[in-house]
Amino acid sequence: MPSIAVWKFTSCDGCQLTLLDCKDELLPLTERVHIAHFLEATSVSEPGPYDISIVEGSVTTPEEAERIRWIREQSGVLVVVGACATSGGIQALRNFADVDEFRSIVYARPEHIATLGTSTPVSAHVAVDHELRGCPIDKGQLLEVLTALLAGRKPDLPDTSVCTECKRRGLTCVMVAHGTPCLGPVTHAGCGALCPAVDRGCYGCFGPMNQPNVPALVPLLRRSGMGDDELHLVFRTFNANAEWT
Amino acid sequence: MTHRANRTLQVAGLARVEGEGALHVRTVDGEVDRVELNIYEPPRFFEAFLRGRDFREPPDITARICGICPVAYQMSACLAIEDACGVRVDGQLRALRRLLYCGEWISSHTLHIHLLHAPDFLGFPDGIAMAGAHRAIVERGLALKKAGNQIMDLVGGRAIHPVNVRVGGFYRVPTPEELRPLAKTLHQALYDALGTLEWVAGFDFPDLEVPHDLLALRDVEGYPLDRGEPCVSNGLAFPTAEFGRHVVEHQVAHSTALHARLDDRMFLVGPLARYSLNSDRLSPVAREAADAAGLGPVCRNPFRSIVVRAVEVVYAVEEALRIIESYERPDSPAVEVNPRAGVGHGITEAPRGLLYHRYELDQAGRILSADIVPPTSQNQSAIEADVTQVVHSHQHLDDHALQSLCEQTIRNYDPCISCSAHFLDFTRERT
Numbered sequence A: 001m002p003s004i005a006v007w008k009f010t011s012c013d014g015c016q017l018t019l020l021d022c023k024d025e026l027l028p029l030t031e032r033v034h035i036a037h038f039l040e041a042t043s044v045s046e047p048g049p050y051d052i053s054i055v056e057g058s059v060t061t062p063e064e065a066e067r068i069r070w071i072r073e074q075s076g077v078l079v080v081v082g083a084c085a086t087s088g089g090i091q092a093l094r095n096f097a098d099v100d101e102f103r104s105i106v107y108a109r110p111e112h113i114a115t116l117g118t119s120t121p122v123s124a125h126v127a128v129d130h131e132l133r134g135c136p137i138d139k140g141q142l143l144e145v146l147t148a149l150l151a152g153r154k155p156d157l158p159d160t161s162v163c164t165e166c167k168r169r170g171l172t173c174v175m176v177a178h179g180t181p182c183l184g185p186v187t188h189a190g191c192g193a194l195c196p197a198v199d200r201g202c203y204g205c206f207g208p209m210n211q212p213n214v215p216a217l218v219p220l221l222r223r224s225g226m227g228d229d230e231l232h233l234v235f236r237t238f239n240a241n242a243e244w245t
Numbered sequence B: 001m002t003h004r005a006n007r008t009l010q011v012a013g014l015a016r017v018e019g020e021g022a023l024h025v026r027t028v029d030g031e032v033d034r035v036e037l038n039i040y041e042p043p044r045f046f047e048a049f050l051r052g053r054d055f056r057e058p059p060d061i062t063a064r065i066c067g068i069c070p071v072a073y074q075m076s077a078c079l080a081i082e083d084a085c086g087v088r089v090d091g092q093l094r095a096l097r098r099l100l101y102c103g104e105w106i107s108s109h110t111l112h113i114h115l116l117h118a119p120d121f122l123g124f125p126d127g128i129a130m131a132g133a134h135r136a137i138v139e140r141g142l143a144l145k146k147a148g149n150q151i152m153d154l155v156g157g158r159a160i161h162p163v164n165v166r167v168g169g170f171y172r173v174p175t176p177e178e179l180r181p182l183a184k185t186l187h188q189a190l191y192d193a194l195g196t197l198e199w200v201a202g203f204d205f206p207d208l209e210v211p212h213d214l215l216a217l218r219d220v221e222g223y224p225l226d227r228g229e230p231c232v233s234n235g236l237a238f239p240t241a242e243f244g245r246h247v248v249e250h251q252v253a254h255s256t257a258l259h260a261r262l263d264d265r266m267f268l269v270g271p272l273a274r275y276s277l278n279s280d281r282l283s284p285v286a287r288e289a290a291d292a293a294g295l296g297p298v299c300r301n302p303f304r305s306i307v308v309r310a311v312e313v314v315y316a317v318e319e320a321l322r323i324i325e326s327y328e329r330p331d332s333p334a335v336e337v338n339p340r341a342g343v344g345h346g347i348t349e350a351p352r353g354l355l356y357h358r359y360e361l362d363q364a365g366r367i368l369s370a371d372i373v374p375p376t377s378q379n380q381s382a383i384e385a386d387v388t389q390v391v392h393s394h395q396h397l398d399d400h401a402l403q404s405l406c407e408q409t410i411r412n413y414d415p416c417i418s419c420s421a422h423f424l425d426f427t428r429e430r431t
Helices: A014-020 A026-030 A062-074 A082-087 A090-096 A099-106 A139-151 A162-169 A174-178 A214-223 A228-234 B058-063 B070-085 B091-122 B127-133 B135-156 B176-201 B240-246 B271-281 B284-292 B302-325 B375-393 B399-411 B417-421
Strands: A003-008 A034-038 A050-056 A075-081 A130-132 B007-011 B021-028 B031-039 B213-218 B229-232 B247-251 B258-262 B342-350 B353-361 B367-373
Touching: A003 A014, A003 A062, A014 A050, A014 A075, A014 A082, A014 A139, A014 B091, A026 B127, A026 B135, A050 A062, A050 A082, A062 A075, A075 A082, A075 A139, A082 A090, A082 A130, A130 A139, A214 A228, B007 B399, B021 B375, B021 B399, B031 B375, B058 B070, B058 B353, B058 B367, B070 B091, B070 B342, B070 B353, B091 B127, B091 B135, B091 B176, B091 B302, B091 B399, B127 B135, B135 B176, B135 B302, B176 B284, B176 B302, B213 B271, B213 B342, B213 B353, B229 B240, B240 B247, B240 B342, B240 B353, B258 B375, B271 B284, B271 B302, B271 B353, B284 B302, B302 B399, B353 B375, B375 B399
Parallel strands: A003 A034, A003 A050, A050 A075, A075 A130
Antiparallel strands: B007 B021, B021 B031, B213 B229, B247 B258, B342 B353, B353 B367
């Protein structure tokens, strides 16, 4: 049976929880793969090498920068999951600020906090085989990657926009019909258009699509009532470090 | 007897907890000399980058502190900002928030009971190995968790980091017809929750009676989730705005982590505290089930927290059913919230215990400062005290058995280290 290891870097645990959230699929999956390391789920931890490694979280400490190289060496296929692992996550907001100041705001004794000045995606450190976007990832996409890997085929992970999923669901466009600002036209597909389904504009938690046309979207966002401050904030959230333009 | 005067136990990576932590225990001349629960989870600086953000953003941003209890973060954030803006969300909108929160309790508690904690009691390394011997029980647990997730999917738009929550209420509120299928799922879930409670009540529980003060919310009615006043087992109660005056972090000599104290006393938050201060507030079915499970009105044995969690799952399922049955769609999905300069406080009961948020806003609604106190930070002293007590009274165990028992003692609190990391001091352990 292929072995699988799940690793956590700087993150909230939500993406690896997605694996435990696979209620109907979890036990059947464990009959197809051997879980060799998954600290959140099991006390068993086996040494490498591993056929598949799933990595959640971004690299924010010198130790993590070392550890990701070791995991790459030990892993046949490296799948990175979630906005933290694929773009640096919300903690990448430090990349635009003074980390020393951040440290002193949160911690009484900032000199004891060993952290890098940046939060970076896994791909900034090692070669990555598959990326799953999202804050958090979509359960269906996670199962698609695992199924494809077990079957020896290429996973089907569209890199188009949320708009395509929204249209396919037959939802009314929140921006056209209600004037609600929406990042759907430039955001990577994968969630299934969750926000428009609740009358909310997409807020970009899957990060930029392949070749997003942000300059074309900005006037529409302005027409929907967004000012300079809001425009600045809306692209600086869960995928702030990603290439939006 | 393998009684040894000097011994050191080190667990470099605690398994079956959320986030990354380590445990160090040292005994000298047969006395427990040092117990440290170390946090090596890297800091993420949430309080720092919330500065300058818009007042409508904290529910989405702070949800990302924890993938296990994002609703708790969203609810405490909403309450705090609404408090700052002088708004109170009531009626069916509040009921929907409570329904969403029930979903998170069911989901989080069920995960902890079945996949993280029960394997300790039955001697398995994880829930998957446990499923080999108890498949039907684990499947029942996963079905319960699915019911919780379904509530969050339907009301929140997504189970992890829900998209439908906003300051003032929701983006879209469901119709009664949309909620109805949930009721069918929840009737089965109630049956599963009662079965789960009966199952965990039959475990063997190590003896431990903790003297810590218990801190939990208590509301004018109902079991506390989304609202209430902080109350202490010694009879003290204080307004939410005074939380920071009572719960204070101290630096202690034996650990580099910050420890919270309640009026300079050891305390704990979470299921034991909630239950002991509110056992009279359970629904009739949950109350009866708790009695049958052997829980009195107060529970001070942290090993029995798994039983209390199972009681709370029964309650949350019943409460969710009650809300769905009396639900009428509100005219508007949210109350209008206009920013104003000021400070707001919000506390709700995360599955692991009290979660406090405080925000200071300027006139335009920009966040000037943010302060977040997660439950695991508050419990850190109690966890270490419990481990100390357990090591003291189980010195006859060999290292492996004692280490397992120490880990089980930590899991009694369902610690969420991802949450506490942005808050606690950070030390790297090289073991």
